[in-house]
Amino acid sequence: MQVLWLYLDFLSLQLDSLYQARQSEDNNVPIVLLDKHDNLVVQLNSAAQACGIRKGMGLGSAAALHRELQVMEYRREVEVVKLEEIARWLYTCTSDISFWPPNGLLLRIQNMLSMYGGLTSYWQAIQARLQPLQLSYRYGCGLTPLAARMLARSGQGVISQECNLLRSRVDDCDLEQTELDGKIRHQLARVGIKRVGQLSAIPPGELAKRFDVQLATYLGRLNGVFHHPVDFYHPPETFVQYLELMYEIENSQVLQHPIRRLLTNLENFLRQRDKLTTELHFCLSLRDTDALEFKVQSAQGEYRAEIWLALTSLKLERLSLPQPAYAIQLSVNQLLENSGQESDLFDGRRALHSPAQLLSRLQAKLGKEAIWGLAAQDDFRPEHSSRYIEPLQGSDTIQWPIPCLRPSLLFEPPRPLTEKVSLLHGPERIQTGWWDSQDVCRDYFIARSAQGQWLWVFRTPQAKWYAHGIFS
């Protein structure tokens, strides 16, 4: 089967991926991205286009055309990251995806055509998949990767699998559209070769004699004579997404909106893999100071954006931003299998939340240090026999004898006894703990204060009296 490639060329990837709270036409602020090295405009939005700003313009002339022009720095790494997100997004539609950084994706499509029943419906599926990303792109089919790339970048939008048509389209292309060196192009132009077709007509041997090996290799790959190795994309096991904000955000509540977008992407990611996660890492990049990192945890594995958003907003309430944030990164490292939740259908009770879900909510808002479980420990010392532990973790198997008369509330630490009490029962001596240097020697009594409070008091060998608990 003839190999067929589709190349997607994203024209303004960094610009399109900027978070725009509302991509509305009414607040038409012209934005341009500027290449730092030569101070030329490389990407611009439609508003900037309307002002007369063009690609390749200098900063001075662009700024002169509109006084509210917003200028941002072009960053190749942002595009590369975004490209990977697009690949991940497209992966559900098509299998063989290869990166052409910074802004191109190459798809090997001939394998997919039988699944989609032809090129037309395949292309429709790809377009539909790309539509929600709201990116502007050019596309083109080709018999070789380089041919597809060239046709895509020429802007002709050729979607076809007919070899003759594709070949003739390639032959029609100007040498300007190839990726050849300016020097070689100039040399070729001087001998009257202006189109790819003219170049291909020359026998390769003749070309190799007169030009260097780069041209021969390029031409061989373009025409499919030479094999062109391509690395394909494999979806990652973990989720990392970086979102640059259109405006710096100072209020942590406002952050909810971009975070919702990230969480929706996470939901898609997890749902495609049928996985859950229990922990999200957020990293807020702040102006003039170190990035702020925080975790959002759920005791129960969860994938739904809605639930994560509720937990995250509880966390955000407790957070104050020292500096405005300009970017958010969400990463998830641990994925769990979705094992399904079982609850008794005939329980008769509407279990709105499971205990683990309740715990996640409480922990998100109050902090982990505010929620505890309770466990007994085999120790005679009251400080050790009752412990606060991680919530919902304890067990109810107690293998040792439990003393029957103990106060329900313990003072921690024991308080010096300051009021007059009458001792009613006791003493009960507790003398132990010599092995861990927290040894105690106490005589415990049950006492009643004048107000009728039942206290658990003890006397130390130094005849000091303390109250250790109340029989509430």
Next chain:
Amino acid sequence: MNPILDHLKNKGWLWQAEFRRTASQVPPTGGFEALDHHLPGGLAAYPVVEIHSPPGIGELRLLLPGLAAQSRQDNRLVAWIAPPHKLNAESLHHAGLPLFRMLIIQPQDPKQALWAAEQCLGSGACQSVLLWHGDLEVAQLKRLQQAGKQGQAQLFLFRTRQSLSLSLPVPLSLTLSAHATGLSIRVNKCRGSWPPPPFELDLRKRWPYLCLQQAPLPQDHGKVIPFHRAS
């Protein structure tokens, strides 16, 4: 009947003096027997129970048997929100409460305590919520009630501050004070009927060491067990 009266009655805002809940209306929970005897409908019939009590006279011991009995039927959590001191696992275990279903919440401030209480009540994951709180406004109480209704959970509200205003619209409000044989209980408010007269609750049987007077000895105590001599 007057439709307005009918409407009010259906809403539960109006009740008639002869109306008494019968025991059959209330699922038998056990454990609260001592109290159930005095309260129309039993303690379990009241979704919110407000308790005014000085600390340490037995206000928790009053509830522990009932909570334990409920825990045997209901495998949901018991939430303790802002208890004044550290809970003792041994005591709760001895009372029959399953320790692994205890959830202890120590919020930073009373506002967070209310939030946590509302979450616990409304989640459907808790059978009972015990909340220690000072001042509560009517609107806050209503929210808690609503949440408790949604999650089918009972709220025990310990008023830590002795406030004179008893006007909170709680279904049941008790004032406890110490007594030689246990507790002396005054019912301030009891939805659906006139509050019963103050009564003493005898805890001597269950907590013999935590009462001033000893329980009367059982009748057969003086029986002499014949000592078998080896012959």
